[in-house]
Amino acid sequence: MAGISTLDVDDQQSIATIHAALDAGINHFDTAFSYGYDGRSDRILRVALASRTEEVVIATKVGMHYDSSQQRILDASPNRLRFEVDEIRKRLNRDILELLYLHSPDAVTPIEASAEALASLVEQGIVRHVGVSNVNTEQATRFSRVIRPIVIQPPFNMLQQETVRSLLGICKDQACGIACYWPLMKGLLAGKMARDHQFAPQDRRLTYSIFQGENWQRAQDFLDTLRDISRELDIPIATIVIAWTLSQPGITTVLCGAKRPDQIRESASAMHAGINDDKFDRINQAIAAFQSQND
Ligand SMILES: NC(=O)c1ccc[n+]([C@@H]2O[C@H](COP(=O)([O-])OP(=O)(O)OC[C@H]3O[C@@H](n4cnc5c(N)ncnc54)[C@H](OP(=O)(O)O)[C@@H]3O)[C@@H](O)[C@H]2O)c1
Numbered sequence: 001m002a003g004i005s006t007l008d009v010d011d012q013q014s015i016a017t018i019h020a021a022l023d024a025g026i027n028h029f030d031t032a033f034s035y036g037y038d039g040r041s042d043r044i045l046r047v048a049l050a051s052r053t054e055e056v057v058i059a060t061k062v063g064m065h066y067d068s069s070q071q072r073i074l075d076a077s078p079n080r081l082r083f084e085v086d087e088i089r090k091r092l093n094r095d096i097l098e099l100l101y102l103h104s105p106d107a108v109t110p111i112e113a114s115a116e117a118l119a120s121l122v123e124q125g126i127v128r129h130v131g132v133s134n135v136n137t138e139q140a141t142r143f144s145r146v147i148r149p150i151v152i153q154p155p156f157n158m159l160q161q162e163t164v165r166s167l168l169g170i171c172k173d174q175a176c177g178i179a180c181y182w183p184l185m186k187g188l189l190a191g192k193m194a195r196d197h198q199f200a201p202q203d204r205r206l207t208y209s210i211f212q213g214e215n216w217q218r219a220q221d222f223l224d225t226l227r228d229i230s231r232e233l234d235i236p237i238a239t240i241v242i243a244w245t246l247s248q249p250g251i252t253t254v255l256c257g258a259k260r261p262d263q264i265r266e267s268a269s270a271m272h273a274g275i276n277d278d279k280f281d282r283i284n285q286a287i288a289a290f291q292s293q294n295d
Contacts, residue, residue, distance in 0.1 A: 002036030024268035156180035177252030191237035242270035
């Protein structure tokens with residue numbers, strides 16, 4: 001919705017999408033200091049939620065921003081984190097942030113220092129709970145020694161499971177949840193892009209290997225299985241993919257991106273899809289076949 005890494009976003013559609021999400025029973029919204037130049041994501045959320053902010057939990061993240069030449073910068077230094085928190089509180093018009101993530105460790109700040117900055121915000125009552133995103137097991141362990149994250153936010157989808165699998169042990173030890181991002185692999189796993197789909201040259205999805213060459217062809221072969229199951233069940237592919245994601249061990253929240261109301265309705269209907277295990281078994285076999293080709 002913030003329009004930095006995705007094309008064709010439209011604020012009116014974004015607001016309608018947030019309303020459709022609320023109507024579909026979604027009560028958790030994920031934003032970040034860096035989503036949109038100058039806080040576009042926060043502004044859209046604030047306008048869209050208006051009087052309904054008490055119905056939802058907003059998660060936000062600090063430690064990543066865009067500089068004046070619109071280059072992405074990772075800065076998880078304590079002073080920067082505190083500055084971003086204050087900005088977010090103004091943008092969202094909230095004194096207390098319910099869930100604040102470290103968006104990503106940076107290359108120079110020890111993760112313990114970033115964690116201590118977040119811990120001190122909890123002590124001051126400005127932040128209720130903390131989480132951490134884009135960490136490996138070692139970084140998650142070091143973060144947890146300072147303050148226990150209630151949730152870790154890694155990428156996860158049918159074709160990208162390694163990070164979550166490696167974090168399951170620490171999540172169990174720390175009793176923390178996993179809120180996974182990219183469940184639809186940025187739209188690929190919604191299955192609506194045909195094999196001969198022509199991407200706009202400025203579409204940033206083209207920078208990911210899964211959208212290129214042989215990997216794209218293999219992903220399309222995999223999608224053919226999902227297309228068959230979708231036809232058999234008469235359920236959209238995106239719904240099946242989100243239902244599968246929700247059923248995976250350790251996954252407690254699935255962060256579904258959407259630009260339009262119809263997209264979030266399809267994703268949200270996964271909560272009540274009631275798909276049988278034998279369909280998931282078929283999907284798991286297709287995933288194993290996909291993975292064996294990539295080994
Ligand atoms: N912690 C982090 O570093 C991090 C990184 C990335 C994302 N996130 C979080 O995770 C959320 C989800 O990530 P994401 O939006 O990048 O990926 P995603 O959920 O895998 O993909 C969302 C995209 O898929 C397409 N889509 C969604 N529903 C669809 C449907 N029913 N039918 C067809 N297409 C559909 C839309 O793009 P098109 O219409 O263009 O195809 C949409 O923008 C983000 O909003 C963010 O909150 C966190």
